[in-house]
Amino acid sequence: MRFNLNGADVEVGAHPMSRLLDVLREECNLTGTKEGCGEGECGACTVLIDGEPVCSCLVPVSQVEGAEIISIEGLGGDHPLQKLFMNEVGAQCGICTPGMIMAALTLPDEPTLDDIKTALAGNLCRCTGYSAIYRAVLKWKNGETA
């Protein structure tokens, strides 16, 4: 199975029905993508597949043949949204944060609060009550940096 992961072509030998989540974590050794529920409810395992946010726990790796996948590691460590998540305390325990950031990346420019809520509705956070996440995302979209 071949796909493009964070800008580089990769080939994996996993069973075609292996979950993309497991392939990323165990075969590609990228553990930034987290498992919270394994049933597509919590969004902690969100990655971008051809630009769309998807729960990687629900995707058999055979479905991403030839696709472009971006995981949290694809952002490096300098993305302004990453820093804003820490500074605005949009990340508390941090386990939902990678998935939350990946989902937020798909927002249009100048989003309303409702746009943000809708874009993040599939990502559960149990620590923040989401308000600090909105603050981080709004600052990022306003071009502010941490």
Place this chain on the structure above:
Amino acid sequence: MTAVGKSVARKDGIGKATGGAKYADDLVFPEMLHGRTIRSTIPRGRIKSIRYDFDTRGFTIVDYRDVPAKNAVDLMSQDQPFLAENEVKHMAEPIVLLAHADKDTLNAAKVVIEYEEQEPLFDPEESTLSFRNVEIIKGDTDEALRTADVIVEGVYRTGHQEHVYIEPNGVIAVPEEGGVAIYGSVQCPFYVIKALRCLLGSAHPNVRVIQTETGGGFGGKEEYPSMISGHAVLLALKSRKPVKIIYDRTEDMVATTKRHPSIVRHRTGVTREGKLVAMDVDVILDGGAYVTLSPTVLSRGCIHAAGPYSCDNVHIRGRAMFTNTPPNGAFRGFGAPQTEFAVEVHMDRIAERLGMDPVELRRRNALKPGDRTATGQTLRDDTSAHMVLEEAVKRTDYARKRKEWKGTNKSIGLSLFYHGAGFTGAGERTLKSRARLDLTPTGVRIAVGSTEIGQGTRTMHAQIVTDALGIPYETVEVAQPDTSRVADSGPTVASRTCMVVGKILEECAHEMKEKLGGLSPADYYAKHGAISVERMYEPPDWIQWDDQKYLGDAYATYGWGCDVAELELDPDTYEVKPIKLTAVQEFGRPIHPALARGQIEGGTAQGLGYALLEKVVMKNGAMANGQLTNYVIPTTLDMPELDVVMMENPYPGGPFGAKGLGELPMDGPAPAVVSALRGLGLDVREIPATPELLATTPSI
């Protein structure tokens, strides 16, 4: 440049936002096996036989006979086995452990257990076994009830609540020279040590626990990690290999602890003018099948059961009952959300009966400095019930909205609440928790067992040390808890990590400053080498507590809150849409305002879930909706606008005036929401207030 009171850069670094932070499941050790727990499938009975219906080659199999010393999780009691021996007392009770290098092979293994089933007990009111009884007596309630103008009675119920930390429970046990190490998602590393010492005995003295980055706890990783750590250690000792056990979501929800369901009965006497003259309260908690922490949950629940009100005659009785259900345990608020829900709904009902505004009833009874609580504690100047109430009423324009929205589907309601910070009574004195500061070549390092589980422990402790020592914040490091290297600062629970452990660190910093004699840490280190300062907590000397009579200073201080819920009810579907929640809370002084705000916003969200959404459906003694598809916690679309107001009233015994904060926000949302629902004419006395419940709720 000071650090306290400012939202300085967090000590967590960027790892949580890059995926670089390592949680338990992110760690891999050479030759590591995966562990799996085989659990009971009946709620009560005797084990007749266990059959391994798979090729056992390559497997490590452990049952109770592999326990080196004592088959008991050493917590408050030693009644709960790590692995069931002959009898099971609840569904999903651990019986056998398996380990294998390949996860798929492991999960395919079939273990057949035959039981002799017995009649289970699920109703705590029918149970005759109480894990603990609590009784608090102030004045003469029976006599005062006889003289009261009006008597109001009621029964209030709350359900289970599941923690839903987004990272399920998980640990790895790694054999190492002379012992074993546990890497895991834990709130209280030294609780795990205590449990493992009991399990392993003197044959394996060298155990240590290293906390990995922890994806939420909320009390759910207070006591349960002792169980899962014991399981991983048993498999690791038998296989002589590292063993990782990570629960999937369903196992975590079905098998691990939850908030205790409660039934609280009130009988209250008031004057026509709305002065409380007698409060008779009966509290029943469903403890589940083993003791765990139920006695202390009950204790805190009972102490908070009369609410933040002054009354000369109070009688509170409480029981934590055995049932054949998975044991309930610690969850943010620890008994107080249940009993404060009951008393607040009851206060609204008293106001309705008297034809009085609920705010006015609270004004006439809310605790003030100098008042005595149910346990006879005389409150000090850091008592803020009236301050938070008045601020909340003014800020939300409560009176106008309540009047204008009458007859519409919109409503506004409020709750007044308080939460004792730190261990109850003499608890902190008995605990003797310790903290240490080590000098480093560039500054100091904090060495405590208190864990960062999202709430900001590292950062807030570093701020306190920074200012107490007068050195740059950047030169203060925080050690990752490893029980072989840090001081036992007690468990990360009870809203004590800032107020109590922060206080010891402040004192360590003062002593360190004296030792440095005017030199900077770096200069002192270069000249004299490393030094450390370790100190033990000394609670305020005025605290007096009689644990037999439940009399005295239950807590050194309390946080105070008033929540105002504004919501709309769909008259056809009975769906409740919260519009806005205003949380006015006083907790001494915020050390890090952004982190403190995060505690209030997050706790409020959990409280709203508790109020409206989170229903654990129990069938035959087990959670039937053990998945996030149908156990629903608030999403972005469920959350209303949150307006947080942080008020200050410093506690002289806390670091820089800080009190405990973590649990306070959990107490208020449910009664505020139900208060608003009552404003719509619905006689709600139970949560969660799901559409199904509201559709069958009688009118007031």
